[in-house]
Amino acid sequence: MANKGQGQILDTVLLRRLMAYVRPYRGTFVFVMLAAILLSAFSTLTPYLLKITVDDYITLKDYEGLVLMISFMLGTLLLEVIFQFSFIYYANWLGQQVIRDIRIRLFKHMVRFKMAYYDTSAVGRLVTRAVSDIETIASIFSQGLFMIVADLLKMLLVIIVMLAVSWELSLLVFLVLPFILFATRKFQKAMKKAFDDVRTQVANLNSFVQERITGMKIVQLFTRERIEYQKFKEINERHKKAWLKTVWYNSIFFPIAELSTSVTVGLIVWFGGMNVVAQTTDISLGTIFLFIQMSQMLFRPLRQIADKFNTLQMGMIAANRVFTILDTQSIIANQGENQPKEIKGHLRFDNVEFSYKSDEPVLKKISFEVAPGQTLAIVGATGSGKTTLINVLNRFYEINSGNIYLDNAPISSYELSFLRSQMAVVLQDVFLFADTILNNITLWDESITKAQVIDAAKRIGVHEFIMSLPGGYDYNVKERGIMLSSGQRQLIAFLRAYVSHPALLVLDEATSSIDTNSEELIQSAMNKITEGKTSVIIAHRLVTVQNADKIIVLDKGKIVETGTHEQLLQVKDGLYKKLYEVQFLKEESVA
Numbered sequence: 001m002a003n004k005g006q007g008q009i010l011d012t013v014l015l016r017r018l019m020a021y022v023r024p025y026r027g028t029f030v031f032v033m034l035a036a037i038l039l040s041a042f043s044t045l046t047p048y049l050l051k052i053t054v055d056d057y058i059t060l061k062d063y064e065g066l067v068l069m070i071s072f073m074l075g076t077l078l079l080e081v082i083f084q085f086s087f088i089y090y091a092n093w094l095g096q097q098v099i100r101d102i103r104i105r106l107f108k109h110m111v112r113f114k115m116a117y118y119d120t121s122a123v124g125r126l127v128t129r130a131v132s133d134i135e136t137i138a139s140i141f142s143q144g145l146f147m148i149v150a151d152l153l154k155m156l157l158v159i160i161v162m163l164a165v166s167w168e169l170s171l172l173v174f175l176v177l178p179f180i181l182f183a184t185r186k187f188q189k190a191m192k193k194a195f196d197d198v199r200t201q202v203a204n205l206n207s208f209v210q211e212r213i214t215g216m217k218i219v220q221l222f223t224r225e226r227i228e229y230q231k232f233k234e235i236n237e238r239h240k241k242a243w244l245k246t247v248w249y250n251s252i253f254f255p256i257a258e259l260s261t262s263v264t265v266g267l268i269v270w271f272g273g274m275n276v277v278a279q280t281t282d283i284s285l286g287t288i289f290l291f292i293q294m295s296q297m298l299f300r301p302l303r304q305i306a307d308k309f310n311t312l313q314m315g316m317i318a319a320n321r322v323f324t325i326l327d328t329q330s331i332i333a334n335q336g337e338n339q340p341k342e343i344k345g346h347l348r349f350d351n352v353e354f355s356y357k358s359d360e361p362v363l364k365k366i367s368f369e370v371a372p373g374q375t376l377a378i379v380g381a382t383g384s385g386k387t388t389l390i391n392v393l394n395r396f397y398e399i400n401s402g403n404i405y406l407d408n409a410p411i412s413s414y415e416l417s418f419l420r421s422q423m424a425v426v427l428q429d430v431f432l433f434a435d436t437i438l439n440n441i442t443l444w445d446e447s448i449t450k451a452q453v454i455d456a457a458k459r460i461g462v463h464e465f466i467m468s469l470p471g472g473y474d475y476n477v478k479e480r481g482i483m484l485s486s487g488q489r490q491l492i493a494f495l496r497a498y499v500s501h502p503a504l505l506v507l508d509e510a511t512s513s514i515d516t517n518s519e520e521l522i523q524s525a526m527n528k529i530t531e532g533k534t535s536v537i538i539a540h541r542l543v544t545v546q547n548a549d550k551i552i553v554l555d556k557g558k559i560v561e562t563g564t565h566e567q568l569l570q571v572k573d574g575l576y577k578k579l580y581e582v583q584f585l586k587e588e589s590v591a
Contacts, residue, residue, distance in 0.1 A: 011316055018140070018319050021098045028094050035087040036150035042080040044157040047293035049073050051165070054286035087150065088142075095141030099134045102322065106130055109326055115396040116356070117330040123214075124207025129322055132202065136318035144312030151301035151308070158298045162291065166283055168275075169291045172267045173298065180260050180302050187253040192313045194245045199317050201239040208235050246310070261299045265292055332395050334416040343422045343503035344372040344407050345534030347393075352402035354392050362388050364557040366402070370550070375535040377545035379576065380554035386538045389554075390508050393536075394420060406504070424497035428509035430489040432481030437466055438473040440481070441496045448499055456499045460525040462491045494525045505535045542580050551576065 022029050049072055057065040107130060162170040212219060212228055219228055272288040347370040354363040362385050370376045378386050392399050395411060404411045411419055432440045442448040450473065457463035465488065469475040481489045497505060507526065523544070530537075539545045546565040553561035553568070553576045561568055561576050568576035 011320070014316055014320055014323070017323065018098075018137070018316075021101050022094065024101075025094055025097055028090055028097075032087060032090050032094060032146055033149070035083045035090070036146060037153055039080060039083045039087055039150055040153040040157055042076050042083065043154060043297070044161060044294075046073060046076050046080070047290050047297070048161060049076060050293070051284075051286035051290040054289055055284045056286075059285065087146070091146045092138075092142040095138035098141060099138045102137065103130060103134050106134070106322060106326060109328075109331075112331045113328070114330050114332055114398075115391065117328070119356075122207040122211070124210035125203045126325075127210060128203045128206045129325055132206075133199070133318035133321050136199075137315050137322065139311050140315035140319070144308050144315055147308045148305055148312065151305050155298055155301050158294045162294055162298075165290060166287055169268055169272060169283065169287065172271055173264055173291070173295050176260050176264045176267075177298070180257060180299060183253060183256055183260075184302055184305065187249060188309050188313070190249050191246060191310045192317075194242070194249060195310065195314045196317050197242045198246060199314070199321065201235075201242040203321075205235055205239050208232060257299065257302065261296060264295045264299065268292055268295060332398065332416060333412075336411075336413045336415050336419070338409055338414045339418045340407070345503045346370070346372050346405075346407045347376075347504060347534060347536070348405040348408070349389075350403045350405065352392065352404060353400045354388060354397065355400060356397070361400075362557050363392070363399075366557075366559060368550075368552055368559065368562070370534055370536065372534055373532055374549040375530055375537060375547070377537045377539055377548035377551040378554060379539055379542060379545065379551060379579065381579075383556075384554040385557040386554055387508055390425065390506050390536070390538065393506070394423060394425065421500075422503040423506060424500045424502035424504075425506040425508060426490070426493045426497050430481065430486075430493040432477050432484070432489055432492060434476070434479040436471075436474045436476055437469070437492060440477060440492055441473075441499060443496070453495070453499055457495055460494060460498055460528040462495055462525060465491060491525060494529055498529045503534065505530055505533045507535065507537045507539075509538055509540055542576075542583055553579075 049069060053066065053069040053073070056062070057069055110126065110130070159170075162173065208231070212232075219225060268288060268291045272283050272291065275283040276285055276288065349366050349368050352363055352366040353361060355361040366385075366389070368376070378389060380386055388397075391397050393404060393411070395416060406414065406419070406422070414422075438450060438453060441453050453473065454463060457466060466472055466475075475483075477483045477489075477492075481492070484492070507530075526544070537545055537548065542565075545551060548565070551561075551563060551565060551568055552559050553574075555575055561571060561574055563571075568574055569580065571577055
């Protein structure tokens, strides 16, 4: 789709697609168009009334007629103001309605993307598409499309009136018109390319700033301030040059357009004045006034159309980028309809294979089974595929072959949101929103009351910790939970999982980065939330999985050992035994 409009002043296919969002507001659209027509008519009528006033009343010194014509002109002016207000207000209103609908659809589409899409997409670019690009689309209606239509209608009426009044003066105006049209077309083509570059540089700048602000701790820890500053200067310089190119084109075009208008006025005064003095034609003083005003009314919209075309093109470029995301089919297929009243939690992997890249398998023929209420622990070195198991279980990624069963039904047979609602995942890096603790626990689920949250917090032993914070459950943790320690964030994540009453609980390295003060509380909370639930625990610290019903050991995407803690310690030269001994020796040396 990005190539469809290349080399065109206006991508009509893209415009038709955009206009589809106007259909729910067709009444407003028709009113805006009607206002544009009437606005053009009244703005053209005013100079013609001036001609009549000069020729028939001022020249003939008809005082009563002059007062009447002034009244007509004031009435026309009032109507022009009313329709201009209506036109501007409702054109902007329509634009805001359209971008609201597009933004809602875009966000709904983005939240359904596979994780693979986010793995390869810069967050800053996506933010640019969802915020500033969509705002730019609004300008198509508020400052672009309707304004251009109104100006074209005004120009058409001006040309008709000119030809009806004096063909000689009309020819003088039309002699200059082709030159303005040629310059305008060249300007539009140049500006389209320039604004495409501008949007690219804006996206690059947003992406860079967003990433550096998010990763500021790394920037400062590794003393990269100077390096990142230099990189920012380079990106900012490209951004500046892209904008200056648009300024350059404007600086050339608008003085040329202004000069052309002045030349036309001079020709009208010269030719019309000579004829008035010589009285050789029917050109009157009022006709000269009319043509001076109408030549400006003809050329000014041309200059404005060029400027508004820039706005329109920026909006179309932004629309193209947004629609490119909407056209992206990186969505997990949700064709399952299975939504049983109860999930027991029987989990089975059957020869599951998966790879992020086609030539680099991550999971190789993985098979295991977890009975309802059992706890399965998954251990292994970094990169062995532990977290990938959780990703495919939640259907963040689609497996290449094999199958995953929940209660003896393939997980693909379940409705996707239902499947995920049956699982609660606690990650190593807990993400909290800039909101209250209560909202971060319930995730704005109105079916979960504050009383239920408090009761659950007391059950797993975190109520006192929450109440020790200023405001208790209403304490705002700020962006990403920065106001809490890693252990405290982990406790909030445990409570979030507990109140959702999942059939299947997944703990992904949930105790690997806790502080000493929180360790006992977290271990107690973990024991409580896993009680009686089918649980899958990915662990780096083997002391946390010793009581698991089953432990599988992964190495390079394969299951190399399976058993209980005691059984695995008996395996001669076993990987689990080596990992345990290394950790045990480390803990002894620290002690």
